[in-house]
Structure formats: structure tokens, C-alpha cells
Amino acid sequence: xxxxxxxxxxxxxxxxxxxxxxxxxxxxxxxxxxxxxxxxxxxxxxxxxxxxxxxxxxxxxxxxxxxxxxxxxxxxxxxxxxxxxxxxxxxxxxxxxxxxxxxxxxxxxxxxxxxxx
Amino acid sequence: xxxxxxxxxxxxxxxxxxxxxxxxxxxxxxxxxxxxxxxxxxxxxxxxxxxxxxxxxxxxxxxxxxxxxxxxxxxxxxxxxxxxxxxxxxxxxxxxxxxxxxxxxxxxxxxxx
Numbered sequence: 001x002x003x004x005x006x007x008x009x010x011x012x013x014x015x016x017x018x019x020x021x022x023x024x025x026x027x028x029x030x031x032x033x034x035x036x037x038x039x040x041x042x043x044x045x046x047x048x049x050x051x052x053x054x055x056x057x058x059x060x061x062x063x064x065x066x067x068x069x070x071x072x073x074x075x076x077x078x079x080x081x082x083x084x085x086x087x088x089x090x091x092x093x094x095x096x097x098x099x100x101x102x103x104x105x106x107x108x109x110x111x112x113x114x115x116x117x
Numbered sequence: 118x119x120x121x122x123x124x125x126x127x128x129x130x131x132x133x134x135x136x137x138x139x140x141x142x143x144x145x146x147x148x149x150x151x152x153x154x155x156x157x158x159x160x161x162x163x164x165x166x167x168x169x170x171x172x173x174x175x176x177x178x179x180x181x182x183x184x185x186x187x188x189x190x191x192x193x194x195x196x197x198x199x200x201x202x203x204x205x206x207x208x209x210x211x212x213x214x215x216x217x218x219x220x221x222x223x224x225x226x227x228x229x230x
Contacts, residue, residue, distance in 0.1 A: 006160075031216060043161070043206065045217035056216050091160060104149060104210070106218060110160035 002026045004109035006092050012115045013082055021077045021112045023092030032075045033093040033106060034067065036060075043091065049075065082116045089113050119144045119211050123221035130197055131229050138192040138224045140207030145185050151218065152181050152192050153206040161206065165192070169212075197228045 005024045013019050025032050034046040047057040049067055066078045075094075079086055090113075093106040120143045130136050140150070149168045153161040165174045165181040167190070173182040180193040194201060204225045208218040 033216070035218075042222050043208070043218075043220040045219070048216040050216075058217070093161075105151065105163050105166045107163060108153070108161035113158075 004092055004094055004107055006090075006109040006112050008112060009110065010113045010115075012117065015084060015116055016081050019079050019082055019114065021079075021090050021092075021114070023075045023077075023109055024073050025075055025092065025094030026096070026107060027073070029094035029096045029107075031055075031095045031106075032067075032069070033095075034077045035091045035093065035108075036088040037091065037111075038085075038088045046077075082114075084116050087114055087116045119147075119209060119219045121207060121209055121219050121221035123205075123207055123224050125224060126222065127225040127227070129227040129229060132197060132199060134197050134228075135193070135195050136197055136226070138194070138205050138207075138226070140190040140192070140221055142188045142190075142209050142219075144211065145188050146212040147185065148210045148212050150181075150183055150190050151208045151210070152179075152190075153208065155204045155206055155223065157204075164205075194226075197226075199228045199230050202226055202228050 007022045032049040035043050037043045045058050047061045048055045064080050068076050089111045091111045092109040095104050095106045122141050124139050147169055151166045152164045154164055155161050167174045167183045178195040183190045204223040206223045208220045210218055
């Protein structure tokens, strides 16, 4: 069964460093998402991406964050200058179908656990 | 602002018991509701998606219901097994063109052998 994959599974970085989290969405999906989950907290939406541009972003997704689909398969989240509070599990998700269509189940990857020291 | 609440936060039951997990949301203007399972330190596995026009969805031993007008959904698990032990998350997709899911904090289920 197709699945969303993410690399790395764990990343430790120093405060102020740039990190890039990578995701390979399910191949026929059109919508891509990043969420994060701080330890013990709810899963929070960061950004959605469709047709090679951001379609929606939350207030968390400030200028330190960016997303890119550099080729036909990868979807990346970059944090330019990490802060201690960026420590969280970051989930990539994807869904198929057109906006408003029925096939809008979001499928999540296994996550990247980011620790900022 | 949409808020999703799941009660109880934790539930422990003996194997074989039927159980119900609850989810409530503050704004009934939703496009759909999705139930997920999360194992410790792992990703989210989609269990069921209910469109706003539907009342329930079934998959194996799982049955999810939706009462949009009252802002409630339940996940019914029949004949629980130790392998069902996980955290169950409820998430709604608000109407109005938003693609995001708004999550509850989850119910941690433990099924004891």
C-alpha cells in the first residue's frame, strides 16, 4: 500500500542552525501538508501546498519556515534559524483529489523528531 | 475559532470489551471529520473519514458516527484487543475552503489482556 515517507526520522541541531526536513508524498496525490506536534500537545497545522504554491498557512508558519517541491517526488520543510521552541515531531501529509472532492483523506508520514539544543 | 475536545484523556479496559471514544467540536461548519490512531513515537494512521453529509462510517471492528449539528462524533471499537492500545485522535476540516485539519488532544486507550 502506498505511504508517505519522511527523512530523517530523528534530527538534533543547534539553535540558530538551518534544518531541512524531507518528505515523499504518495505519488498520485495533489495536496501536501506539514503539521507539527510538540511533546504532549495537539497536532498543529503549519502549511498546505497545492499546484506548486502555498495554499494556506497558520500563524506558526512565519518567515523562518519555507516549503518547496524541488522535483516531482519530494516535498521539503526548511527552518532557517531554529529556536528551542521548534523542537517537535514534524509530520508530512498528502491527499488526492480536487478541492471539494470526496477523496480528501489526509495520509500522514511517520514523522521527523526534531530536537533543538 | 474551531476547538476540538476529546474525553476522556485516557481509558483502560479489559480485552474483549466494547468501548466508545468521544470527540466534540465547537463549530458545526465542518467539511469532514477524520479519526486517526497514533502509536507511541509514531505517525498518524487514518482510520475513518466521515463527510459532513454522512452519519456514520464502518471499517471492521470500528464504527464512527457524526452528529454535526450537535458538534459530536464517536468512535466505537467492538471486541477490543491489546493491539488496539494506542492514542486515538479526532480531527475536523473546517468549511470555507480551508485544507487544514484541527486536532483534538486524543484519548489514550489501553486494552489489558
